[in-house]
Amino acid sequence: MPAISLSALRSRRFPVGVLSLAFIALGAVTLGMLAFRDRLDKGHVALIYLLVVLGASARGGRSVGLPVSVTAFLLFNWLFLAPYYTLVIADPLDWLVLLTFLLTSVVAAELLDRQRRQAEAARARAGELDRLATLGAETLDAARAEQALSAIGDVIRQTVGVDRCELFVWERDRGELRRIAVSDAEGAAEPTRADTTELLKYVASKAVRLTEREDGTVHVAEASMDEEPSVDQTGRAFAIALSARGETVGALRVSGRRAFALSSDQWRVLTALAYYAALAMYRLRLEHAEETTEALRRADRLKDALLASVSHDLRTPLTTIKGIAHEIVSEGHARAGVIEEEADRLSKLVDGLLEMSQLDAGAVSVNPEFNTVDDLVGAALQRAETVLRGHPIETRIADDEMIVGRFDFSHALRIVVNLLENAAKYSPPDAPITLTAERRNGRVELAVSDRGPGVPPSERERIFEPFYRLPGGRPDVRGAGLGLSIARRLALVQGGDVTATDRDGGGSVFVLSLPAVEPPPE
Ligand code: ADP
Numbered sequence: 001m002p003a004i005s006l007s008a009l010r011s012r013r014f015p016v017g018v019l020s021l022a023f024i025a026l027g028a029v030t031l032g033m034l035a036f037r038d039r040l041d042k043g044h045v046a047l048i049y050l051l052v053v054l055g056a057s058a059r060g061g062r063s064v065g066l067p068v069s070v071t072a073f074l075l076f077n078w079l080f081l082a083p084y085y086t087l088v089i090a091d092p093l094d095w096l097v098l099l100t101f102l103l104t105s106v107v108a109a110e111l112l113d114r115q116r117r118q119a120e121a122a123r124a125r126a127g128e129l130d131r132l133a134t135l136g137a138e139t140l141d142a143a144r145a146e147q148a149l150s151a152i153g154d155v156i157r158q159t160v161g162v163d164r165c166e167l168f169v170w171e172r173d174r175g176e177l178r179r180i181a182v183s184d185a186e187g188a189a190e191p192t193r194a195d196t197t198e199l200l201k202y203v204a205s206k207a208v209r210l211t212e213r214e215d216g217t218v219h220v221a222e223a224s225m226d227e228e229p230s231v232d233q234t235g236r237a238f239a240i241a242l243s244a245r246g247e248t249v250g251a252l253r254v255s256g257r258r259a260f261a262l263s264s265d266q267w268r269v270l271t272a273l274a275y276y277a278a279l280a281m282y283r284l285r286l287e288h289a290e291e292t293t294e295a296l297r298r299a300d301r302l303k304d305a306l307l308a309s310v311s312h313d314l315r316t317p318l319t320t321i322k323g324i325a326h327e328i329v330s331e332g333h334a335r336a337g338v339i340e341e342e343a344d345r346l347s348k349l350v351d352g353l354l355e356m357s358q359l360d361a362g363a364v365s366v367n368p369e370f371n372t373v374d375d376l377v378g379a380a381l382q383r384a385e386t387v388l389r390g391h392p393i394e395t396r397i398a399d400d401e402m403i404v405g406r407f408d409f410s411h412a413l414r415i416v417v418n419l420l421e422n423a424a425k426y427s428p429p430d431a432p433i434t435l436t437a438e439r440r441n442g443r444v445e446l447a448v449s450d451r452g453p454g455v456p457p458s459e460r461e462r463i464f465e466p467f468y469r470l471p472g473g474r475p476d477v478r479g480a481g482l483g484l485s486i487a488r489r490l491a492l493v494q495g496g497d498v499t500a501t502d503r504d505g506g507g508s509v510f511v512l513s514l515p516a517v518e519p520p521p522e
Contacts (some may be wrong), residue, residue: 002490018060022068025052030075035081042094050108061116065109073102112387128269131155135276145284146180151185152280156273160266162254167242167251168197169281170204177201177251180284196253203239204251211235214259216410231277240271242278249281304357304417311354311362318347345478354483356466359489366408370517373403373437373444382418383436387424391433398438405444407514408494414489415498419448419510422484425477427452427507443496444516460500465486487512 029048033040051282053151057065077087081094089095118474135155142148149167157165167181177200193199199218210218237255241248252274254262262270272373288319322343329334358364377395381388397403416435423433438445455463455470462468467481488498496514503509 015060015064018056019064019067019439022052022056022060022064023071023102025055026068026071026075030079034079040080042080045076047095049101050078052104053105054108054112057112058116059061060232061111062113065113069102069105069109069518072105072371072485073098076101086400094265126328128159130374131159132272132276142280145287148168149277149284150181150183152273155179156252156254156270156277157185159273160262160270160337162260163256166253166255167250167277167281168200168253170248170283172285177204180250180281200239200251200253204241204248205416207241207243207248209241209435212237212239212255221240236260238262240274242274242281243393244275244278244282247282249278249285252277275522279361304360307353307357308364309359311350311357314350315347315354318343318350322347349482352480352486355486356482356489359486359493364490364493366411367406368406368494368515370404370406371409371412373397373405373446376409376412376416376438376446377435379413380420382415383413384420384424387421388433390429391424391431393425394432396434396436398436403437403439403444404517405514406517407444407496410495411490412512413491415512416446416448418483418487419512422510423448423450423452425479426450426473431507439516442516442518443513445511446514447509448511449503449507449509451503451505454502454506454508455500463500464498 015197027048029052033045034047052071053069054066056068059384060279074087077089077098078085082090082099089098135152135306142151149225153165153167156181157163164186165183166179168177169180170176171178193212199210199212202208202220209221211221213219213233213235219235237253241470242250242252252270254270322340325336325340325343329340357363374397377397381393381395398492420433427433427450434447434449436447436449459470464484466485468485469479469481491498491512491514494514497510498510498512501509501511
């Protein structure tokens with residue numbers, strides 16, 4: 001954050017009061033000394049005048065100290081150095097006295113002034129740090145980021161000394177800027193340009209700085225928030241983009257009833273305070289994200305509940321329809337076979353939906369036990385026998401040892417059968433299918449390889465999403481797009497996974513990995 005100096009922020013008015021007092025004091029001591037002129041030495045006069053000059057410089061700074069010392073110099077010469085009432089000096093040594101006096105008083109006035117300025121700057125800086133610290137604490141403490149933003153708007157307006165400060169938050173999803181806080185000086189009804197929001201949108205999206213000039217033109221400058229402007233510009237309004245953690249989060253606009261200039265010190269303070277506004281907006285964004293996530297979670301829970309109850313209610317009528325269609329077919333009405341087929345498809349879909357919602361709700365029981373891969377492969381080939389008909393099947397189980405894993409047998413069986421069914425479904429009728437099993441890196445890996453169309457690399461994760469089917473598939477190959485997502489979920493609940501890769505020479509390989517059990521040492 002840039003250093004902050006407010007010394008230049010307070011407009012310095014000429015201290016007329018102190019100057020008048022200093023001249024009154026000068027007149028008084030002059031009159032006093034005139035009364036005793038015969039008894040006073042030049043040294044006394046010089047010292048008394050010096051006291052007045054020092055007092056004046058200490059109270060009023062250089063602008064009072066210098067005129068007082070020049071006047072004292074002239075009075076000294078005119079009234080106290082012979083010949084009197086003329087600026088002529090008879091004794092050359094008196095020149096020395098007079099010049100020494102002038103030099104001493106000017107140097108003293110200068111030193112006092114410098115010290116006074118330093119003290120003032122230190123006070124201002126301490127005050128500003130105090131304000132920044134308070135602002136920081138307020139930003140963090142405010143119950144909601146909106147509250148922090150309106151406090152920051154007030155502080156910016158007062159500290160920078162402008163009539164109005166407006167803060168706009170950048171709503172990424174809608175691509176819009178929304179005014180979230182405005183702080184107005186009393187009675188400040190500054191007319192806003194019709195295109196203000198558009199201008200600010202430009203400021204926020206391009207992260208630039210903008211000056212709205214009095215003649216209605218705008219001036220845009222490339223600038224980061226920390227950068228000082230190269231020249232002081234005058235305008236009716238200034239706007240900067242607000243960014244936090246590398247993201248543009250909004251825009252800030254300060255404006256006045258009349259045109260005004262922002263000094264580089266004012267810019268520095270503005271950008272330092274603007275950083276707090278940017279942080280508060282970032283916090284606002286996080287708060288919104290959290291609220292959206294919560295709303296999505298609620299909607300998701302509702303969807304699961306709805307899905308579960310609808311699927312449940314659909315099952316019974318579907319079974320009835322299937323039963324009746326079957327009877328009609330067996331009575332010789334072959335066309336009713338379509339009804340049976342469709343009802344079958346629908347009930348599979350309903351089963352899939354029910355299973356998905358149960359898996360998502362964590363309501364599926366898992367019983368991992370020691371099982372051999374031989375048993376799993378045998379059961380799967382038997383279960384998928386009908387669908388695999390026509391496809392040459394090659395089975396390879398690596399190792400002479402028995403491969404043992406710890407998994408839920410029925411869930412694993414469902415997965416392997418599903419992979420075999422897909423291999424048969426998506427490859428040409430006579431294409432060979434290979435089922436291999438091996439132990440690798442402490443896991444049992446069962447791979448189903450086919451010579452089908454394969455899955456493009458960009459789709460290899462998406463096919464595991466519910467209802468996703470590869471575009472451009474054969475229209476006669478039907479499915480709901482639930483098989484693989486159920487398979488992966490069933491694998492994950494028992495510490496396994498299902499992945500897809502391509503196969504050398506064409507086709508795809510789907511691998512089910514499950515926790516293996518190490519063979520006992522020889
Ligand atoms: P379904 O088979 O019911 O469409 P899945 O979840 O089993 O649903 O598969 C999702 C999609 O992945 C399929 O629609 C298909 O596009 C693709 N897919 C699955 N298995 C294979 C495979 N062996 N070869 C090519 N594509 C496949």
